[in-house]
Amino acid sequence: MLLTNADVRKVASLARLAMSEAEIETARLQLSGIFALIAKMQAVDTQGIEPMSHAQDMAQRLREDVVTETNQRELFQAIAPQVEAGLYLVPQVIE
Amino acid sequence: MLESSLQQLGSALRARQISSVELTQLYLDRIASLNPKLNAYITVQPEVSLALAREADARLAAGNADTLTGIPIAQKDIFCAKGWLTTCGSKMLHNFVSPYDAHVIEQFNRAGAVNLGKTNMDEFAMGSSNETSYFGTVKNPWDTTRVPGGSSGGTAAAVAARLCAAATGTDTGGSIRQPAALCGISGLKPTYGVCSRYGIIAFASSLDQAGPMGRSAEDLALMLNAMAGFDERDSTSLQRDKEDYARDLNKPLDGLRIGLPKEFFAEGLGSDVAQAVEAAIAEYKKLGATVVEISLPNSRLSVPVYYVLAPAEASSNLSRFDGVRYGYRAPEYGDLADMYEKSRAQGFGAEVKRRIMIGTYVLSHGYYDAYYLQAQKIRRLIAQDFTEAFRQCDVIMGPTSPSTAFKLGEKGDDPVQMYLSDIYTIAVNLAGLPGMSIPCGFGENNMPVGLQIIGNYFDEARMLGVAHQYQLATDWHSRAPQGL
Numbered sequence: 001m002l003l004t005n006a007d008v009r010k011v012a013s014l015a016r017l018a019m020s021e022a023e024i025e026t027a028r029l030q031l032s033g034i035f036a037l038i039a040k041m042q043a044v045d046t047q048g049i050e051p052m053s054h055a056q057d058m059a060q061r062l063r064e065d066v067v068t069e070t071n072q073r074e075l076f077q078a079i080a081p082q083v084e085a086g087l088y089l090v091p092q093v094i095e
Numbered sequence: 096m097l098e099s100s101l102q103q104l105g106s107a108l109r110a111r112q113i114s115s116v117e118l119t120q121l122y123l124d125r126i127a128s129l130n131p132k133l134n135a136y137i138t139v140q141p142e143v144s145l146a147l148a149r150e151a152d153a154r155l156a157a158g159n160a161d162t163l164t165g166i167p168i169a170q171k172d173i174f175c176a177k178g179w180l181t182t183c184g185s186k187m188l189h190n191f192v193s194p195y196d197a198h199v200i201e202q203f204n205r206a207g208a209v210n211l212g213k214t215n216m217d218e219f220a221m222g223s224s225n226e227t228s229y230f231g232t233v234k235n236p237w238d239t240t241r242v243p244g245g246s247s248g249g250t251a252a253a254v255a256a257r258l259c260a261a262a263t264g265t266d267t268g269g270s271i272r273q274p275a276a277l278c279g280i281s282g283l284k285p286t287y288g289v290c291s292r293y294g295i296i297a298f299a300s301s302l303d304q305a306g307p308m309g310r311s312a313e314d315l316a317l318m319l320n321a322m323a324g325f326d327e328r329d330s331t332s333l334q335r336d337k338e339d340y341a342r343d344l345n346k347p348l349d350g351l352r353i354g355l356p357k358e359f360f361a362e363g364l365g366s367d368v369a370q371a372v373e374a375a376i377a378e379y380k381k382l383g384a385t386v387v388e389i390s391l392p393n394s395r396l397s398v399p400v401y402y403v404l405a406p407a408e409a410s411s412n413l414s415r416f417d418g419v420r421y422g423y424r425a426p427e428y429g430d431l432a433d434m435y436e437k438s439r440a441q442g443f444g445a446e447v448k449r450r451i452m453i454g455t456y457v458l459s460h461g462y463y464d465a466y467y468l469q470a471q472k473i474r475r476l477i478a479q480d481f482t483e484a485f486r487q488c489d490v491i492m493g494p495t496s497p498s499t500a501f502k503l504g505e506k507g508d509d510p511v512q513m514y515l516s517d518i519y520t521i522a523v524n525l526a527g528l529p530g531m532s533i534p535c536g537f538g539e540n541n542m543p544v545g546l547q548i549i550g551n552y553f554d555e556a557r558m559l560g561v562a563h564q565y566q567l568a569t570d571w572h573s574r575a576p577q578g579l
Contacts, residue, residue: 008452015410015455016417017448018436027452033511034453038399041469044476051471052478054301055287055527060330075194081424088419091431 003032096121097257098573101166101314104260108155108165115148115155115165118260119209122167126212126258129579132239135253137172137230138180139212147209154207163321164207169262171250172213173220174305175294176200179210183296184218184228184246187416187423187442197294198326199263199305206321211259215249218444219413220270220298222246223516224506227446232503235278236576237542241500244274250308251278256579261309261318265295267302268401269495269520272532275308276495276545279534281562281572282308283315286552287527288333291326299408300331302401302524311572312533312562316341319555335553343560349383351561354488356391359519365498367538372494375535375546375565379492382564387487391480396473397522398514403457403470404525409447410454416442449510478526485551490561494519495532495545519547529555533562534571543571 008028012019073086082089107113123141130136151165175181175193182188217227225233225248233248235241236256243252247264251274254262264271266284275282283306290305307318319340326332376386418424418438425437457466484491496516506513523530528549535546550558566572
């Protein structure tokens with residue numbers, strides 16, 4: 001499969017990773033090598049095979065819909081990059 | 096003391112022949128003198144460890160000690176431990192002091208073990224050489240110009256250099272077994288779901304599993320007894336009765352059927368590794384085992400399948416690192432999207448970004464069926480190969496890694512070459528089976544070789560017994576690197 005710089009740029013944007021043009025070029029070359037390795041999968045006939053999403057065949061456990069966590073806002077916000085009045089600060093989103 | 100087993104250390108502590116404070120100080124002194132050379136630890140907090148040792152001594156004096164009470168254990172820096180810097184080897188978490196304990200850490204605390212420090216690792220556990228760590232590469236104690244393997248490379252080096260009594264690792268595609276092999280120690284990845292993933296910084300959730308690393312199979316059994324257990328906070332934690340993983344250590348091997356996958360002894364395997372593994376199989380025959388050739392025909396696809404599934408899960412798991420609630424935030428940015436993009440670009444290293452990109456791509460619109468779904472289908476074929484194989488044998492053996500420890504920087508610029516170093520370990524994670532590595536000799540340049548033992552689901556106790564019987568008959572596991 002041939003990746004273009006435009007493909008890489010799009011993926012970087014979806015992944016929220018800022019990349020310079022030089023980095024995009026390097027990434028394209030390395031990702032192309034990795035996708036050549038991955039391409040070996042395509043020749044396998046998997047018709048009728050059930051996808052395996054998990055190592056154990058298990059059902060999701062359910063629990064009562066009750067509060068289990070205590071409020072630890074101060075503890076958790078002590079390690080945040082920027083907080084004010086108990087809120088996480090980010091650049092303004094709405095004008 | 097440094098060569099004592101966990102059982103012996105526990106006995107000495109309970110008999111008050113040594114105190115936990117003395118034992119902890121012994122290791123802290125060794126870390127202070129040898130860590131600058133090996134870089135096995137990212138964080139040590141001597142005062143915190145010694146305080147834990149004093150608590151353990153009080154418990155020992157009161158006579159209510161557990162097997163591991165007072166024993167200094169190192170923790171891979173992927174386990175959140177309250178009050179400890181928990182970096183996962185990344186700049187993204189360079190300042191993250193965890194506000195809570197992982198379930199595994201809680202279990203060690205309950206047992207009264209002393210947290211000796213946090214060990215170095217590949218960034219977010221993505222790597223096979225420990226060279227992707229933001230905190231610098233770890234050196235292999237057998238030859239400091241070589242890699243220790245990864246991602247649990249700091250743990251492997253710390254155990255090999257006697258910088259802890261035992262330690263923890265995690266294994267998503269071989270991250271316990273491969274470094275154990277390259278550093279000449281023992282390591283076990285349990286069946287998926289045996290140890291809780293709660294508080295382990297997530298890489299690929301359907302594959303991640305914690306396990307013990309130590310100097311012998313016997314030590315691993317005692318460690319796993321402490322680590323395993325149901326935890327409702329991990330949605331895939333298994334509800335099973337508590338078991339004693341040491342129960343089969345002394346079981347003779349008469350009649351044991353060992354399966355040798357022909358695919359593991361084919362092209363690509365180093366002749367020095369093959370020789371050591373074959374000698375180990377010969378030793379097992381002497382101990383009463385029989386050998387049967389088996390086939391894992393789809394195992395050759397495990398690397399491509401893994402490099403779709405693991406990055407896909409990683410790209411989702413690592414989306415939480417956005418510079419808002421914890422971790423790194425870029426110093427300068429414009430709007431919100433710019434803040435995300437710059438924080439992530441600056442906070443993640445090259446390999447992590449590469450995997451996020453692969454994962455984002457294979458999950459993106461139009462490619463899902465061709466990559467993700469196809470990989471999940473082949474994952475089932477790989478798992479079915481093992482089911483078939485275990486009809487003919489009790490355990491599967493082969494090499495852990497195709498070569499011994501390579502030179503630092505040797506595979507630096509070629510991700511594909513690095514990925515292929517996990518060719519024998521990855522299938523085990525995809526199937527969710529338990530796998531371990533034990534030392535079985537030395538190869539080129541006198542570097543350690545690991546024997547991989549793969550068991551059926553929940554067969555850890557048997558595997559540990561199989562490994563222990565070999566370690567009673569041989570002394571590879573007790574060899575230590577000299578001249579550090």
